[in-house]
Amino acid sequence: MSFFRSRWIDAPPHVREVPEGGLPAGFRAAAAHAGIKEGSEGLDVGLLVSDPQDTVSAARFTASGVLAAPVLVTRERCDLANIRVVAANSGNANAATGGPGMDEAARTQGAAAMVGGAREDQVAVASTGVIGVQLDGKKVSKGLLEASRALRIDGDADFAQAIMTTDAFEKRATLAVDLPSGTVTLSAQAKGAGMISPKFATMLCFVQTDAALAPETADLLLGVTVKRSFDRISVDGQLSTNDTVILMASGASGVRVAPESEDELRFGEALDALLRQLALDIVRDGEGARRVGRVVVRGGNGDGVDRVARAIADSPLVKTALYGADPNWGRIAQSIGGALPGTAPLAFDITIEGTLVCSGGFGIPVDLAKVEEAVRRDEVEFEIALPGDGFETEVFFSDLGHEYVVINAEYTT
Amino acid sequence: MSFFRSRWIDAPPHVREVPEGGLPAGFRAAAAHAGIKEGSEGLDVGLLVSDPQDTVSAARFTASGVLAAPVLVTRERCDLANIRVVAANSGNANAATGGPGMDEAARTQGAAAMVGGAREDQVAVASTGVIGVQLDGKKVSKGLLEASRALRIDGDADFAQAIMTTDAFEKRATLAVDLPSGTVTLSAQAKGAGMISPKFATMLCFVQTDAALAPETADLLLGVTVKRSFDRISVDGQLSTNDTVILMASGASGVRVAPESEDELRFGEALDALLRQLALDIVRDGEGARRVGRVVVRGGNGDGVDRVARAIADSPLVKTALYGADPNWGRIAQSIGGALPGTAPLAFDITIEGTLVCSGGFGIPVDLAKVEEAVRRDEVEFEIALPGDGFETEVFFSDLGHEYVVINAEYTT
Numbered sequence: 001m002s003f004f005r006s007r008w009i010d011a012p013p014h015v016r017e018v019p020e021g022g023l024p025a026g027f028r029a030a031a032a033h034a035g036i037k038e039g040s041e042g043l044d045v046g047l048l049v050s051d052p053q054d055t056v057s058a059a060r061f062t063a064s065g066v067l068a069a070p071v072l073v074t075r076e077r078c079d080l081a082n083i084r085v086v087a088a089n090s091g092n093a094n095a096a097t098g099g100p101g102m103d104e105a106a107r108t109q110g111a112a113a114m115v116g117g118a119r120e121d122q123v124a125v126a127s128t129g130v131i132g133v134q135l136d137g138k139k140v141s142k143g144l145l146e147a148s149r150a151l152r153i154d155g156d157a158d159f160a161q162a163i164m165t166t167d168a169f170e171k172r173a174t175l176a177v178d179l180p181s182g183t184v185t186l187s188a189q190a191k192g193a194g195m196i197s198p199k200f201a202t203m204l205c206f207v208q209t210d211a212a213l214a215p216e217t218a219d220l221l222l223g224v225t226v227k228r229s230f231d232r233i234s235v236d237g238q239l240s241t242n243d244t245v246i247l248m249a250s251g252a253s254g255v256r257v258a259p260e261s262e263d264e265l266r267f268g269e270a271l272d273a274l275l276r277q278l279a280l281d282i283v284r285d286g287e288g289a290r291r292v293g294r295v296v297v298r299g300g301n302g303d304g305v306d307r308v309a310r311a312i313a314d315s316p317l318v319k320t321a322l323y324g325a326d327p328n329w330g331r332i333a334q335s336i337g338g339a340l341p342g343t344a345p346l347a348f349d350i351t352i353e354g355t356l357v358c359s360g361g362f363g364i365p366v367d368l369a370k371v372e373e374a375v376r377r378d379e380v381e382f383e384i385a386l387p388g389d390g391f392e393t394e395v396f397f398s399d400l401g402h403e404y405v406v407i408n409a410e411y412t413t
Numbered sequence: 414m415s416f417f418r419s420r421w422i423d424a425p426p427h428v429r430e431v432p433e434g435g436l437p438a439g440f441r442a443a444a445a446h447a448g449i450k451e452g453s454e455g456l457d458v459g460l461l462v463s464d465p466q467d468t469v470s471a472a473r474f475t476a477s478g479v480l481a482a483p484v485l486v487t488r489e490r491c492d493l494a495n496i497r498v499v500a501a502n503s504g505n506a507n508a509a510t511g512g513p514g515m516d517e518a519a520r521t522q523g524a525a526a527m528v529g530g531a532r533e534d535q536v537a538v539a540s541t542g543v544i545g546v547q548l549d550g551k552k553v554s555k556g557l558l559e560a561s562r563a564l565r566i567d568g569d570a571d572f573a574q575a576i577m578t579t580d581a582f583e584k585r586a587t588l589a590v591d592l593p594s595g596t597v598t599l600s601a602q603a604k605g606a607g608m609i610s611p612k613f614a615t616m617l618c619f620v621q622t623d624a625a626l627a628p629e630t631a632d633l634l635l636g637v638t639v640k641r642s643f644d645r646i647s648v649d650g651q652l653s654t655n656d657t658v659i660l661m662a663s664g665a666s667g668v669r670v671a672p673e674s675e676d677e678l679r680f681g682e683a684l685d686a687l688l689r690q691l692a693l694d695i696v697r698d699g700e701g702a703r704r705v706g707r708v709v710v711r712g713g714n715g716d717g718v719d720r721v722a723r724a725i726a727d728s729p730l731v732k733t734a735l736y737g738a739d740p741n742w743g744r745i746a747q748s749i750g751g752a753l754p755g756t757a758p759l760a761f762d763i764t765i766e767g768t769l770v771c772s773g774g775f776g777i778p779v780d781l782a783k784v785e786e787a788v789r790r791d792e793v794e795f796e797i798a799l800p801g802d803g804f805e806t807e808v809f810f811s812d813l814g815h816e817y818v819v820i821n822a823e824y825t826t
Contacts, residue, residue, distance in 0.1 A: 066750025066774070067757035096746040098775030131743025132776040236729045239751035316649045316729065316813070317821060324822030330544025333509040337479025338652035344480035361479070362511030363545040400729070402818050408730060409737030409814060 003173045008294055009277045012269040018174040022154045024185035024210035026051050026250025029155030031162035034143030037091030045143030046162035048086040049116045050250045057083035058218040060226045062243035068095035069105035070125040081215035084122040087112035088163050089140050092129040095241040104137035111141035115148035126204050126244045160189035163204050167193050171281045177270040179263040182255035184211040192282040205245045212251035217259055221268050222247045229275035234397045235286035237314035283396045288403020293322050294381045294396050300388015309395045311339035319400035327371040329357045349385040416586045421707055422690045425682040431587040435567045437598035437623035439464050439663025442568035444575035447556030450504030458556030459575035461499040462529045463663045470496035471631040473639045475656035481508035482518035483538040494628035497535040499619055500525035501576050502553050505542040508654040517550035524554035528561035539617050539657045573602035576617050580606050584694045590683040592676040595668035597624040601687055605695040618658045625664035630672055634681050635660045642688035647810045648699035650727035696809045701816020706735050707794045707809050713801015722808045724752035732813035740784040742770045762798040
């Protein structure tokens with residue numbers, strides 16, 4: 001199976017990849033070149049439609065205090081449990097664009113409703129790209145009209161391409177999921193190479209299924225799986241203005257996923273594996289990343305466990321060490337201390353790829369060659385034990401190297 | 414005047430640099446090569462002594478939850494208001510070294526007391542260097558003995574060199590300060606090229622004066638000026654395990670700085686300018702920094718103002734843009750949003766070198782050539798206005814470029 005590449009993601013046995021891709025029954029998608037990405041001939045406007053009027057959906061957005069216009073429009077003018085159409089563009093984030101930006105996002109929503117055959121409050125809009133530049137909504141509308149003429153069940157590849165910015169590779173999958181009540185299809189298209197990228201911001205992810213879900217089920221499953229995937233990654237620790245994840249269920253398979261059923265459990269496992277692999281793909285694509293780290297933190301204080309995991313994942317010193325394949329755990333000790341001020345003396349353990357290197361807060365003799373060998377691989381795992389127990393969390397993170405500097409410093413606007 | 418190089422630091426008119434350097438009356442210092450810095454022939458142990466028994470002092474330490482042994486020993490076994498001797502080493506931070514590390518720090522304290530002619534509780538110890546490796550206290554003791562034989566009033570240059578690690582240049586100054594009651598001398602030696610450096614950690618700063626200060630005055634002045642200097646800088650946002658700042662007043666000039674006097678005001682101004690320039694020197698030396706940024710944030714919420722300033726200063730996206738001389742204020746907008754989740758829609762202004770580029774949360778037309786020219790200079794100023802007023806803060810920060818990656822990733826341990 002080529003999609004579930006990471007040893008950290010368990011592909012459930014009832015999930016099969018559909019190598020040829022495609023959308024679940026009830027969905028159609030397409031894309032167009034609208035000229036929004038300056039100097040690019042590529043696709044930059046995508047349209048996704050779920051035909052059944054009673055499509056069920058759920059959504060999650062960035063927590064940033066600076067919200068892009070499409071996030072505001074979708075959050076406030078949309079029935080988030082009944083999204084039938086997604087209109088997305090790349091090349092311009094439509095963020096920090098004020099009233100005019102809101103007008104353009106609303107214009108996009110209106111145009112997508114018209115060409116997609118939906119009410120305006122059934123249309124979600126999403127943008128990704130440069131912040132602080134006005135979006136030309138007329139170009140987007142024109143692109144949506146063009147895309148609407150090409151809508152098809154295998155339009156997911158074009159749609160995925162239309163939302164890419166600095167992404168080095170496509171992030172999408174189509175899965176067949178065997179549930180006790182029948183087989184359903186689950187597909188997703190994501191983009192992101194940093195929590196925020198150089199000029200082009202954001203992570204977006206659109207998920208489709210032909211299973212029939214109640215709105216509460218869709219919301220519950222999306223909430224839990226986003227917390228375990230896109231909430232647990234860091235490229236540069238920078239929260240975007242545009243992050244959007246939307247799950248849509250057309251119900252066209254006729255297979256109903258009832259609350260608290262075995263179907264729900266199995267569907268949730270499939271969604272979980274799908275979103276976790278996509279999240280990991282974003283980290284792996286993280287602006288020139290050479291290798292990916294996973295930090296697992298355990299301890300008796302839930303807040304402390306989370307803060308330590310994020311501090312390690314966000315530390316430029318830990319990230320550069322990962323890039324350089326340097327098993328310098330002193331930088332991890334420093335991150336722990338920085339995340340938990342005032343707790344000294346703190347007893348903590350650090351384990352790198354199964355080798356305990358620091359016990360009770362100080363270094364112990366280790367087989368350095370073994371650790372050095374382990375940190376040279378593509379995926380490196382760090383485990384931290386803080387005092388107490390009962391809480392555990394993980395964060396996936398990219399390294400920090402020359403390519404990050406090249407992408408972020410040398411390609412000036 | 415060569416020391417006060419930055420336009421952001423106002424050298425008070427009653428302060429003159431003493432170009433030849435040297436320590437204030439009552440102080441002597443020296444350094445030795447003790448072989449702690451592996452593969453280096455340089456000085457790595459420094460000894461500083463204030464001869465008067467009634468020397469007054471004050472100290473500040475890192476807030477990290479992982480404290481180095483010398484920080485714990487100094488904080489807990491020292492009369493912080495009567496420090497007469499400083500024993501410092503570079504090449505090993507003696508952090509995450511457990512009980513054995515505590516023993517070595519105590520051994521250093523004992524040796525320095527003996528050779529410096531002081532009680533053990535009058536000796537501060539400080540270390541900087543690699544974390545998690547045991548320090549050989551015998552080497553340090555031998556170095557202290559050698560240094561004690563060379564103690565002299567112009568030993569500040571050697572002492573400053575002995576505490577350097579990855580520092581690209583020396584950070585020290587000697588100032589003559591004219592107070593209404595007479596002229597006093599103020600000197601300082603600092604090190605630091607990152608809040609924490611690659612293998613060699615920490616910022617240290619030792620300040621001496623021959624003015625006579627009450628312990629309360631020393632503590633008050635050091636507290637205020639550290640908050641305005643070393644607390645307001647970021648190279649990589651990483652809190653060290655070893656940060657130490659110590660102010661010592663020998664009183665040997667006979668000039669007394671009384672509480673709430675004009676003397677205190679003027680002395681405080683001199684100390685403030687001295688520490689701010691040294692803090693700025695640390696940022697300028699920040700692991701290959703090309704240019705230095707200053708962000709000033711104003712608004713009605715003190716906590717929010719501080720969080721926004723630090724978020725901007727710590728953002729790898731803002732830092733790489735500074736490195737690339739890219740006036741991409743969208744990244745600053747993104748940082749503001751990330752620091753203030755849940756506040757959207759947020760009205761904020763961004764001004765770059767006097768040019769308003771974003772007003773009320775969205776971009777306005779600007780003379781881009783003028784802004785592009787401004788961000789190419791050595792020092793770049795960003796002003797952020799958040800809603801409300803009453804609070805203002807600043808943070809100085811370095812950029813993030815290839816040299817940072819080289820220093821932190823390519824020189825592996």
